[in-house]
Each structure stands twice: as structure tokens, then as C-alpha cells.
Amino acid sequence: MLRTRLALAATVCATLAATFTTPPAASQSAPPTATAESARGTLPSGARYLLREPERWNGTVLVWSPGFSGSAGGEASASPSDPVATWLLSQGYALAGSKPATAGWAVEDLLRDQDDLAEVVADELGEPRHVVAWGASMGGLTSVALLQAHPDSFDAALPLCGSVGGAVPMLNQSLDATFVLKTLVAPGDDRLVLTDVSDEAQRQAAFAEVLEEAQQTPEGRARISLAATVGQIPTWTQVGSERPAPGDLLAQQHQQYAAFLWGAVSPRQPLEERAGGNFSWNTGVDYARQLAGSETSGLVRKLYAAAGLDLRSDLAQLAAAPRISADPDAVDYMTRNATPAGDLTGPVLSVHETGDTAPTVGQARTFADRVRAAGDAPLLRQTFVDRPGHCAYSDAETAALVTTLHERLTSGRWGPSTRPAELNRLADRIASTSDLDRGIGRFADAHPRPMLRL
The missing domain is CATH 3.40.50.1820 (Alpha/Beta hydrolase fold, catalytic domain)
Incomplete structure (x- = not known):
């Protein structure tokens, strides 16, 4: 024994x-x-x-x-x-x-x-x-x-x-969601750090503030849903809640909003410290294609229509936005150890x-x-x-x-x-x-x- x-x-x-x-x-x-x-x-x-x-x-x-x-x-x-x-x-x-x-x-x-x-x-x-x-x-x-x-x-x-x-695709997925949100909702807010994070708590607090404010308007809700959708956040995320009805757009969007901070603004700093740098990138990413490939693309289109927003204009803005490159050594570390x-x-x-x-x-x-x-x-x-x-x-x-x-x-x-x-x-x-x-x-x-x- x-x-x-x-x-x-x-x-x-x-x-x-x-x-x-x-x-x-x-x-x-x-x-x-x-x-x-x-x-x-x-x-x-x-x-x-x-x-x-x-x-x-x-x-x-x-x-x-x-x-x-x-x-x-x-x-x-x-x-x-x-x-x-x-x-x-x-x-x-x-x-x-x-x-x-x-x-x-x-x-x-x-x-x-x-x-x-x-x-x-x-x-x-x-x-x-x-x-x-x-x-x-x-x-x-x-x-x-x-x-x-x-x-x-x-x-x-x-x-x-x-x-x-x-970890590499998971944090690329998170980068997509946060990139879309910042570009369309708060492009000038330098507190919304996407990569190379030095103060995780400050970053999380800033995203929480921007999300809460955006959620108050139809335009903000539509853009949050777009960001969540390219990050593949589903429409039933909250423990203890009922599954939203298929036609209940606001309930579905609220589930995405409620999960965004946890699902998309996930702690990045400790992973980057392990990898020795940023291991996420969105160079070459077509966000119109990302939207089309997501299961909740229909929800986004309906929310944009209800808010009177031009989805093609927002997608064009995303296409023109500067991209983020990764550190190859950091990518190699995360690929070897966590992918x-x-x-x-x-x-x-x-x-x-x-x-x-x-x-x-x-x-x-x-x-x-x-x-x-x-x-x-x-x-x-x-x-x-x-x-x-x-x-x-x-x-x-x-x-x-x-x-x-x-x-x-x-x-x-x-x-x-x-x-x-x-x-x-x-x-x-x-x-x-x-x-x-x-x-x-x-x-x-x-x-x-x-x-x-x-």
C-alpha cells in the first residue's frame, strides 16, 4: 500500500x-x-x-x-x-x-x-x-x-x-472581436488595448465601460453583436437564463453582450508574458467573410436594419483599419506549448x-x-x-x-x-x-x- x-x-x-x-x-x-x-x-x-x-x-x-x-x-x-x-x-x-x-x-x-x-x-x-x-x-x-x-x-x-x-486560434478569435468593437465603437480610446497588454485590470475596466455605454443604443447593440459574431459568441451564454426565442433579437443580443467581457476580452497579459510577446494577428483578415461564416450573421443583419445602420459601410471601415501583426517567436512558443x-x-x-x-x-x-x-x-x-x-x-x-x-x-x-x-x-x-x-x-x-x- x-x-x-x-x-x-x-x-x-x-x-x-x-x-x-x-x-x-x-x-x-x-x-x-x-x-x-x-x-x-x-x-x-x-x-x-x-x-x-x-x-x-x-x-x-x-x-x-x-x-x-x-x-x-x-x-x-x-x-x-x-x-x-x-x-x-x-x-x-x-x-x-x-x-x-x-x-x-x-x-x-x-x-x-x-x-x-x-x-x-x-x-x-x-x-x-x-x-x-x-x-x-x-x-x-x-x-x-x-x-x-x-x-x-x-x-x-x-x-x-x-x-x-x-491558444493561438482562441486569442485570434478574441482579437477579432475586440478589434471590431474598438474600430466601430471607440476608435480613439487608447485604453482599449488589443495586444501587448501591460495593465490587464485597466484594460478590462475600459472595455467594460465602453460596452455598457454602447449597449444603451440600438446602434451600439448592433455593433456589439457584430463584434461578438466575428468572435463566434453564441446567443445563449448566461447560466440560469432561458434560451432566447428565435425571433427575440434583443434577448439574443443581450446574451452576446453579457458574455463579451468574459468571452472576448479574456486575460491576454499572462499569456503574452508566457509567450514573450504578442502571438495574435489579423493581417489579411476579411471581416465581411468572417461575418458571413458565423452562425449568428443573420442576427447582426437584422439588428443593423432595425438600428438604421449601413452594415456595408461598417464593414468597409473595418477593411480599411490598420492591422496587427504577431511576434513570430511568440506564435512559435504558443504553437509548441498550447496548440x-x-x-x-x-x-x-x-x-x-x-x-x-x-x-x-x-x-x-x-x-x-x-x-x-x-x-x-x-x-x-x-x-x-x-x-x-x-x-x-x-x-x-x-x-x-x-x-x-x-x-x-x-x-x-x-x-x-x-x-x-x-x-x-x-x-x-x-x-x-x-x-x-x-x-x-x-x-x-x-x-x-x-x-x-x-
């Missing part, structure tokens, strides 16, 4: 502090005694890790990567929630996770640390049968990147709400909410297109939960996803397991035989368009 092997960790870690806990009672489907042992320690980089061993290990370890954090260091977690961790341990999974010693867009650090953590797992538990990389948001991107960067250490990936299309190429060495099951804006659901399609181009489409399955929000999966949904991927690893085939009806039945069954919350969402078919920017 893990308790007797802690001394071995000294050869891998700079320091080691171990604690042993017993989780709450597990589900009705758990073994009679589903106790677990836990250990915390430090990786060579200074990152903290957590390793949890079930009483009866099934041979699979799940390595959790965290999302973006504004704070450095701290203790690691090994799952998205305590109830999920308890249930997974009761099913025999070992759980591991690390927390980078640095803050911000720490994908590069996680690619190193999680590989080191996989070695700790093997030293402590013995050689795993399967190692699954999983995580949420930035951690979802990291899980796919780990499979690509360390195929000898990781056998599969489960990215939850991950920016699997990569998966699509060549898979093991199965990947991804999940996105259709109303997410960070990332937008088009990331799923862009990643799928890359995987298909690499000839690895049989290894990828994607599913969606039809609701707004970011990483708001219920515990039963998460458990169903882990179970489905694990069955793919053990059987070697997907079968019908990733169809929405099958995933919903599995989540329902898990919720009915455990303490895991089912939530109100449902897995659903979705066919998102690819990202407009790559």
Missing part, C-alpha cells in the same frame, strides 16, 4: 509531506470497504502533487490538470470535485494531480510536471495498466497536449471544456457546453478537423451538453464520461457508448445508485462550425 512506500518518493521529490485520509461513504455500487490513502508531495519543479490510492486498484490512474489560475503554488487537487473523487476511488481508480509552482497560463509547466507525476505514480503504486490525462478548461487543453507530448506516459485523454483547438496538432496516439473523449464562450464550442470542431487530417479520427469522440456555462458539468455527467473512456481503453472499441442517449442513460444510472448529482443538463447532438480563425 501507499503508506509503506512513501520513503521512495524522496528520490523524485524535493520534499514530501504525506497525510492519510478516509473519504466519505462511497456509492451503493462501491466495494464493501472503499477506503483510500492519500499522499501529498513536491515535484522537482516545486509543484505540489496529490496522489490517492483506492483500496482495490483497477490498474487505471487519472492524472488531473487544473485550469488557469491567477495565483502561484498551493496544494493540488486530483479531480473536479470531492464527490467525484470519492466515487472514482470506490470504483478502483487511482487519482493524481499537480498544481504548478507558477501562476497563469502554465501549460508548459504542466507538460513537464504531469510527466514527472506519472513517474511518481509508477514508483508508488507499480506500473499502471492505463494512464489517463484529464482536466478542465486550460487543464482540458493540457490533457490533449500531454497525450501528444508524452505518448509513452499517457494512454488516453479526457478534456473537459478544454480549449483543444489551442495541439491533432495527431493522436490514444483515444480522446472531449466534452463542451454549447453555450460556452471560453472556449467557444467551435474549438471542438477545429480540433476534430485536425485529427481527421492527421488520419486519427477513429480515436476521437466528442460529445456536448446543451446549455450555457463553462465547465459546469454535474458529478454524474463527469462520472459517465470517465466510465465511457475507461471502457474504450479496456475493450478497444467505442461502439455506441458516446451517443448522447447512451451517455444520458449512464449518467442517470450512476446518479440513481450513488450520491452523485445528476444536474439538469443533458448530453445532446451538436454540429458546431469550425473556428473562423486559426
Whole structure:
């Protein structure tokens, strides 16, 4: 057991502090005694890790990567929630996770640390049968990147709400939205910094002020919708709200407005600091074409007509506006560390909410297109939960996803397991035989368009 092997960790870690806990009672489907042992320690980089061993290990370890954090260091977690961790341990999974010693867009650090953590797992538990990389948001991107960067250490990936299309297209998408807004609404406002950000808080506050003012007029609302549309922000984004009716233009636009700051004016400074410069560009971008390719172009045209604005005139103004170039070295850094190429060495099951804006659901399609181009489409399955929000999966949904991927690893085939009806039945069954919350969402078919920017 893990308790007797802690001394071995000294050869891998700079320091080691171990604690042993017993989780709450597990589900009705758990073994009679589903106790677990836990250990915390430090990786060579200074990152903290957590390793949890079930009483009866099934041979699979799940390595959790965290999302973006504004704070450095701290203790690691090994799952998205305590109830999920308890249930997974009761099913025999070992759980591991690390927390980078640095803050911000720490994908590069996680690619190193999680590989080191996989070695700790093997030293402590013995050689795993399967190692699954999983995580949420930035951690979802990291899980796919780990499979690509360390195929000898990781056998599969489960990215939850991950920016699997990569940071480069995600921030190009954000640049498009902010460029359109500034050019058409506040071209002379130097506070609306688009790239090379030195004061993120000031930038965010300035965009919030300009957005609020523009939202008060029909002309401003139409231009906000145009900016949101080229950034592919959907029309149902707010958790707890009803889906706007197809003909309710104002409600749809308000959903775009409410998500704009979160979805388009996303924190750029910490990413640029990681990359060593600006890695976004809009040279050569035709915004009339961007509008035509977006799913919500019809909404923009109707709002412009209602406001008495000339859409062609605004598009001409965008076409004439000076463009922004990227630093090639910064682009190279983000491409290497945060933009998966699509060549898979093991199965990947991804999940996105259709109303997410960070990332937008088009990331799923862009990643799928890359995987298909690499000839690895049989290894990828994607599913969606039809609701707004970011990483708001219920515990039963998460458990169903882990179970489905694990069955793919053990059987070697997907079968019908990733169809929405099958995933919903599995989540329902898990919720009915455990303490895991089912939530109100449902897995659903979705066919998102690819990202407009790559």
C-alpha cells in the first residue's frame, strides 16, 4: 500500500509531506470497504502533487490538470470535485494531480510536471495498466497536449471544456472581436488595448465601460453583436437564463453582450508574458467573410436594419483599419506549448457546453478537423451538453464520461457508448445508485462550425 512506500518518493521529490485520509461513504455500487490513502508531495519543479490510492486498484490512474489560475503554488487537487473523487476511488481508480509552482497560463509547466507525476505514480503504486490525462478548461487543453507530448506516459485523454483547438486560434478569435468593437465603437480610446497588454485590470475596466455605454443604443447593440459574431459568441451564454426565442433579437443580443467581457476580452497579459510577446494577428483578415461564416450573421443583419445602420459601410471601415501583426517567436512558443496538432496516439473523449464562450464550442470542431487530417479520427469522440456555462458539468455527467473512456481503453472499441442517449442513460444510472448529482443538463447532438480563425 501507499503508506509503506512513501520513503521512495524522496528520490523524485524535493520534499514530501504525506497525510492519510478516509473519504466519505462511497456509492451503493462501491466495494464493501472503499477506503483510500492519500499522499501529498513536491515535484522537482516545486509543484505540489496529490496522489490517492483506492483500496482495490483497477490498474487505471487519472492524472488531473487544473485550469488557469491567477495565483502561484498551493496544494493540488486530483479531480473536479470531492464527490467525484470519492466515487472514482470506490470504483478502483487511482487519482493524481499537480498544481504548478507558477501562476497563469502554465501549460508548459504542466507538460513537464504531469510527466514527472506519472513517474511518481509508477514508483508508488507499480506500473499502471492505463494512464489517463484529464482536466478542465486550460487543464482540458493540457490533457490533449500531454497525450501528444508524452505518448509513452499517457494512454488516453479526457478534456473537459478544454480549449483543444489551442491558444493561438482562441486569442485570434478574441482579437477579432475586440478589434471590431474598438474600430466601430471607440476608435480613439487608447485604453482599449488589443495586444501587448501591460495593465490587464485597466484594460478590462475600459472595455467594460465602453460596452455598457454602447449597449444603451440600438446602434451600439448592433455593433456589439457584430463584434461578438466575428468572435463566434453564441446567443445563449448566461447560466440560469432561458434560451432566447428565435425571433427575440434583443434577448439574443443581450446574451452576446453579457458574455463579451468574459468571452472576448479574456486575460491576454499572462499569456503574452508566457509567450514573450504578442502571438495574435489579423493581417489579411476579411471581416465581411468572417461575418458571413458565423452562425449568428443573420442576427447582426437584422439588428443593423432595425438600428438604421449601413452594415456595408461598417464593414468597409473595418477593411480599411490598420492591422496587427504577431511576434513570430511568440506564435512559435504558443504553437509548441498550447496548440495541439491533432495527431493522436490514444483515444480522446472531449466534452463542451454549447453555450460556452471560453472556449467557444467551435474549438471542438477545429480540433476534430485536425485529427481527421492527421488520419486519427477513429480515436476521437466528442460529445456536448446543451446549455450555457463553462465547465459546469454535474458529478454524474463527469462520472459517465470517465466510465465511457475507461471502457474504450479496456475493450478497444467505442461502439455506441458516446451517443448522447447512451451517455444520458449512464449518467442517470450512476446518479440513481450513488450520491452523485445528476444536474439538469443533458448530453445532446451538436454540429458546431469550425473556428473562423486559426
